[in-house]
Amino acid sequence: MIEIEHLTKAYYDQVVLNDITATISRGGVTSIIGPNGAGKSTLLSVISRLLAADNGRVTVNGMDIATTPGEQMATCLSVLRQENRFTSRLTVEELVGFGRYPYTKGRLNDDDRKRIADALAFLNLTEFKDRFLDELSGGQRQRAYVAMVLCQDTEYVLLDEPLNNLDMKHAVAMMKQIRRAADELGKTIVLVIHDINFASAYSDYIIAMRKGQIVYNGKPEEVMVSSVLESIFDTQVEIEQVRNQRIAVYYR
Template sequence: MIEINGVVKKYQQTTVLDRICETLPEGGLTSIIGANGAGKSTLLSVISRLLTPDAGSVSINGLDVANTPGKRLATELSILRQENHLTSRLTVYDLVGFGRYPWSQGRLTEDDRQHIERALTFLELVPLKDRYLDELSGGQRQRAYVAMVLCQDTKYVLLDEPLNNLDIKHSVAMMKQLRRAADELKKTIVLVIHDINFASAWSDHIIAMKAGKICYRGVPEEIMTAEVIGDIFDTEVSIEQVNNQRIAVYYRQE
């Protein structure tokens, strides 16, 4: 499990994470929701050691994130950030192969190649494996990045806004694939997501942040109420029941 103990992160005089204490459940899909600036992406970056907290600690399966060697940590935890800055003209196969670096150190073995093929197959990218990234649509490229993370073959997978720049069709497809990864590959997936209706439909557990603190936690049915969602986003909202799923409906306010 991922244990967060008293984590504080400040930028100059602004507190972005305010003494966060939380245990993220093992297995399944956990969504972190909240308004812009709530601290969601910062929390994910601290968990993955991309950012160093000003106070507190994070442990994964008993390993202190701050003190665990990078190579060891990369066999437990993988992360996909919002900003993907790979500008080289890479093929999909080459990109997905980067996920094997913690294991192969750049020298791919037959086992590594099998992991790459499995990730390509799982994300339905085999027909595109020889295509260059700049030749793909936004949805195809995003799937390739997720395949790279899954190819790393870690138990814990952190995703920061994996639905970024995807239309509804591709967002649904992405969430289905993440749900399959949690169920079939037994991954613990933690994602930051803006669309609370997608979080409601696909998550096992939801954590809601506001002003640098975790203000609500629970299963989707507990979070998807007009009172809770209204408080998180500071707006009026109605919760409707559609096909056994709770969805938030926002109304134009005069």
């Protein structure tokens, strides 16, 4: 499990994470929701060691992320950042192969190649494996990045806004693949997501944040109710989404 203890992070005089304590259980899909500026991506970045906390502690299966060697953590926890840019011109297969780096340091063996092929097949990318990333649509490219993370073969997978730049059709397809990864591959998936509709339809647990704090943490049916949502969001726009959750449920 992921245990977060009294986590604090600030930028100059702006507190972004304010004494956060929470536990994320093993298995399933946990979505982190909340308005812009709530601290969602910062929390995920601290858990994944992309950012250092000012105070507090995070452990993953008992390993302190601040003191555990990077190579060891990379075989337990993987992360997909919100923004991903590669300066080199890579094929889809080459990109996915980067997921094996913690194990091979670039020297792929037959087992690695099989895992790359399996990740490509899982995300329905086999036919695109020889294409360059800049030749793909936004949805195909996003699937390639997720395939790279899954190819790393870690128990914990952190995804920051995996639905970015995806239309409804491709967003639904992505959430189905994320759900499959949890159910069929046994991954513990934690994602930051803005669409509370998708969070309600595909998550096992939801962490709701506001102003740098966790204000609710529970199952979708406990969080996705009007009284709770009204205390999380400042406007009615996001709240209206959950009233139309039959859309995502239908596609699921």
